[in-house]
Amino acid sequence: MKIIVCVSHVPDTTTKINLGADGKNIDPAGVKFILNPYDEFAVEEALKLREKNTGEVIAISVGSDAAKEAIRQALAMGADKGILVKGEKSDSFSVAEMLAEAIKPIGADLILLGKQSIDFDGMEMAPMLSELLDLPAATVVVGLAIEGTNVTAEKEVEGGKEIISLSLPCIISAQKGLNDPRYPSLPNIMKAKSKPIEEISGSPASGRTSIIKMDKPEKKRVNKIIKAEGNPQGAAIELVKLLHEEAKVL
Amino acid sequence: MTDFYDITGLLTEEQRMIRDTVRNFVTSEVLPIIEEHNQAMTFPMELIPKIGALGLLGPTLPEKYGCAGLDSIAYGLINQELERGDSSIRSFSSVQSSLVMYPIFAYGNEEQRMKWLPRLASGNAVGCFGLTEPDHGSDPGGMVTMAKKVSGGYNLNGAKMWITNGTISDVAVVWAKVDSDDSKSIRGFLVEKGMKGFTAPEMKGKYSLRASVTSELVFQDVFVPEENMLPNVQGLKGPLGCLTQARYGISWGAVGAAIACYESSVEYAKSRIQFGKPIASFQLVQAKLAEMLTEITKAQLLCLRLGQLKNEGKMKPAHVSMAKRNNVAMALDIARVARDIHGANGILGEYPIMRHMANLESVKTYEGTHDIHTLVLGQEITGIAAYE
Ligand SMILES: Cc1cc2nc3c(=O)[nH]c(=O)nc-3n(C[C@H](O)[C@H](O)[C@H](O)COP(=O)(O)OP(=O)(O)OC[C@H]3O[C@@H](n4cnc5c(N)ncnc54)[C@H](O)[C@@H]3O)c2cc1C
Ligand SMILES: Cc1cc2nc3c(=O)[nH]c(=O)nc-3n(C[C@H](O)[C@H](O)[C@H](O)COP(=O)(O)OP(=O)(O)OC[C@H]3O[C@@H](n4cnc5c(N)ncnc54)[C@H](O)[C@@H]3O)c2cc1C
Numbered sequence: 001m002k003i004i005v006c007v008s009h010v011p012d013t014t015t016k017i018n019l020g021a022d023g024k025n026i027d028p029a030g031v032k033f034i035l036n037p038y039d040e041f042a043v044e045e046a047l048k049l050r051e052k053n054t055g056e057v058i059a060i061s062v063g064s065d066a067a068k069e070a071i072r073q074a075l076a077m078g079a080d081k082g083i084l085v086k087g088e089k090s091d092s093f094s095v096a097e098m099l100a101e102a103i104k105p106i107g108a109d110l111i112l113l114g115k116q117s118i119d120f121d122g123m124e125m126a127p128m129l130s131e132l133l134d135l136p137a138a139t140v141v142v143g144l145a146i147e148g149t150n151v152t153a154e155k156e157v158e159g160g161k162e163i164i165s166l167s168l169p170c171i172i173s174a175q176k177g178l179n180d181p182r183y184p185s186l187p188n189i190m191k192a193k194s195k196p197i198e199e200i201s202g203s204p205a206s207g208r209t210s211i212i213k214m215d216k217p218e219k220k221r222v223n224k225i226i227k228a229e230g231n232p233q234g235a236a237i238e239l240v241k242l243l244h245e246e247a248k249v250l
Numbered sequence: 251m252t253d254f255y256d257i258t259g260l261l262t263e264e265q266r267m268i269r270d271t272v273r274n275f276v277t278s279e280v281l282p283i284i285e286e287h288n289q290a291m292t293f294p295m296e297l298i299p300k301i302g303a304l305g306l307l308g309p310t311l312p313e314k315y316g317c318a319g320l321d322s323i324a325y326g327l328i329n330q331e332l333e334r335g336d337s338s339i340r341s342f343s344s345v346q347s348s349l350v351m352y353p354i355f356a357y358g359n360e361e362q363r364m365k366w367l368p369r370l371a372s373g374n375a376v377g378c379f380g381l382t383e384p385d386h387g388s389d390p391g392g393m394v395t396m397a398k399k400v401s402g403g404y405n406l407n408g409a410k411m412w413i414t415n416g417t418i419s420d421v422a423v424v425w426a427k428v429d430s431d432d433s434k435s436i437r438g439f440l441v442e443k444g445m446k447g448f449t450a451p452e453m454k455g456k457y458s459l460r461a462s463v464t465s466e467l468v469f470q471d472v473f474v475p476e477e478n479m480l481p482n483v484q485g486l487k488g489p490l491g492c493l494t495q496a497r498y499g500i501s502w503g504a505v506g507a508a509i510a511c512y513e514s515s516v517e518y519a520k521s522r523i524q525f526g527k528p529i530a531s532f533q534l535v536q537a538k539l540a541e542m543l544t545e546i547t548k549a550q551l552l553c554l555r556l557g558q559l560k561n562e563g564k565m566k567p568a569h570v571s572m573a574k575r576n577n578v579a580m581a582l583d584i585a586r587v588a589r590d591i592h593g594a595n596g597i598l599g600e601y602p603i604m605r606h607m608a609n610l611e612s613v614k615t616y617e618g619t620h621d622i623h624t625l626v627l628g629q630e631i632t633g634i635a636a637y638e
Pocket of ligand 2: 272522524529532533534536590592593594595597598
């Protein structure tokens with residue numbers, strides 16, 4: 001089974017984000033980037049399928065050299081090889097086009113990706129790839145079973161679940177709950193160094209949308225958790241006190 | 251994560267990935283359970299296979315034995331992250347890696363390595379290191395545990411005390427004085443669980459390293475076959491060579507404990523309101539935080555340079571003494587100041603402070619006490635050994 005996992009390199013949720021001088025992008029200086037957490041579910045699912053059926057897992061990312069770090073992380077988890085499509089990510093569509101172009105000649109049985117990347121939260125990649133590659137897709141999937149070429153995907157819907165049937169080759173976007181992603185083991189981190197990352201150049205940006213301006217939220221909300229352990233009355237009194245004295249809404 | 255001087259920028263991509271992996275592991279697997287184990291005085295046994303699968307045990311040894319073949323800076327970072335969780339977890343891994351797997355690798359023969367290293371690396375077997383005795387701590391050369399030469403092996407008698415992992419071990423690296431016609435030197439023995447006459451009762455009533463198993467090892471006419479003696483080292487330099495490895499890891503580990511206390515203090519100081527403002531706005535509190543960050547940064551730089559020296563094969567035991575001595579004392583001071591910043595909350599298990607503080611009291615004493623390392627440095631400077 002040939003499985004492609006699309007991975008993206010995104011700012012860690014715990015890093016402080018500053019805007020770049022042009023106000024249209026974030027300033028990457030000092031920002032810690034990680035493998036998109038939803039892509040971890042996709043990588044894990046690919047590895048589990050490979051362990052069951054044998055085959056190959058290819059991690060692919062669009063971006064600059066820095067995106068190799070996300071590929072390397074997927075390799076350390078156990079993917080076999082990586083492809084970096086070098087190109088400017090002007091918007092989701094441009095990324096989808098570059099991905100589709102790189103994926104097409106590979107002839108994969110399955111394309112897995114996270115349901116969204118936590119930087120722009122677009123949730124557009126799976127549907128766009130589905131169109132561009134003319135393949136069926138199931139998105140925001142929490143359960144996956146593959147028998148021969150029959151694919152059964154499960155997704156959560158308001159108050160219940162939905163079971164979708166489709167067939168290989170297809171596209172699946174992973175939701176939290178699909179599996180429990182493994183930690184890359186230290187020996188695998190070391191082995192990842194010698195796994196190949198092929199570099200290809202993506203076609204020039206063909207974005208259909210452009211960012212006019214980015215703004216930081218006006219004021220950071222200060223969240224406070226009042227612990228109620230063993231003393232719910234005390235916690236309620238504390239809550240009322242805070243609403244009165246600090247939030248000044250009572 | 252506290253990294254004021256961008257030490258991350260001096261690490262390789264693999265070193266960063268290793269650090270971040272262990273950090274994530276500690277955040278999701280250790281921190282949620284550790285306080286409960288600390289209160290109950292139990293070691294989280296369920297972590298052993300996970301720690302093994304991650305490759306944290308004996309990580310600098312060759313791949314041939316199921317290990318990762320890491321460099322020393324990566325090994326240091328592992329210790330730093332584990333001890334950010336708890337010194338008990340770091341102690342477990344230090345003992346297994348530096349005091350059990352290292353001597354089997356460095357002083358053992360190939361059969362001993364193949365028999366033990368893969369099992370110890372995966373966490374399928376646990377090991378301990380028996381050097382300290384009830385009456386011989388800082389002066390291990392005075393040990394009275396004896397191995398009398400008999401046909402086919404040795405007859406072991408004596409007792410060890412304060413032995414981390416003792417009760418849960420499958421193999422103990424035990425240092426004993428050989429009593430035979432041609433030799434009186436200290437040798438290392440692999441004493442296996444279940445050998446007749448060998449028991450390892452757990453020590454109770456600790457206020458420190460409560461989530462770590464600390465034991466006595468008792469040997470009553472234990473027959474240890476010849477093939478269980480480590481062939482390639484004799485004398486005190488055997489155990490001391492292991493301790494240099496372990497102390498190196500502790501130098502990094504202490505930084506992790508200090509970071510945990512410091513980060514909790516910053517967060518607490520910013521959210522705790524007294525006199526109508528966050529206590530972080532008071533000069534005295536800011537001075538404490540500034541001092542903490544400065545000391546942590548100095549310790550981080552000490553570690554990094556020590557790691558470079560170790561990677562280059564230029565590290566001397568006295569270099570390690572300086573880092574162990576400085577960093578553990580630094581961490582203990584920071585834990586105490588952190589307790590103060592947390593006010594009364596600082597004494598609760600809800601915050602990691604008292605747990606780290608109490609743990610660090612052991613860390614200050616084991617692997618060479620703070621004062622003994624002072625004297626090692628004194629000897630390095632003057633050429634005169636003051637501890638003898
Ligand atoms: C939780 C824990 C786990 C441990 N795990 C292990 C283990 O796995 N394996 C193992 O072998 N040991 C282990 N130890 C033992 C540890 O290594 C010893 O406690 C340590 O070497 C100190 O020995 P001691 O406790 O006998 O103190 P002592 O040597 O009696 O020292 C008492 C005090 O006297 C000072 N002192 C001693 N000699 C001198 C001198 N010449 N000049 C000035 N001051 C001096 C010391 O600095 C110290 O302050 C552990 C200890 C603890 C607390
Ligand atoms: C075991 C125990 C028993 C206790 N028993 C009692 C009791 O019987 N009855 C009772 O009433 N109370 C009792 N207390 C509460 C105790 O008196 C308080 O903990 C103490 O007054 C400190 O208050 P706090 O813990 O809220 O810390 P905080 O006041 O929040 O102080 C936190 C830190 O901020 C510093 N700080 C605060 N304000 C300033 C400032 N303006 N400038 C510079 N630094 C500042 C403090 O020095 C401290 O380091 C007890 C506490 C403990 C731990």
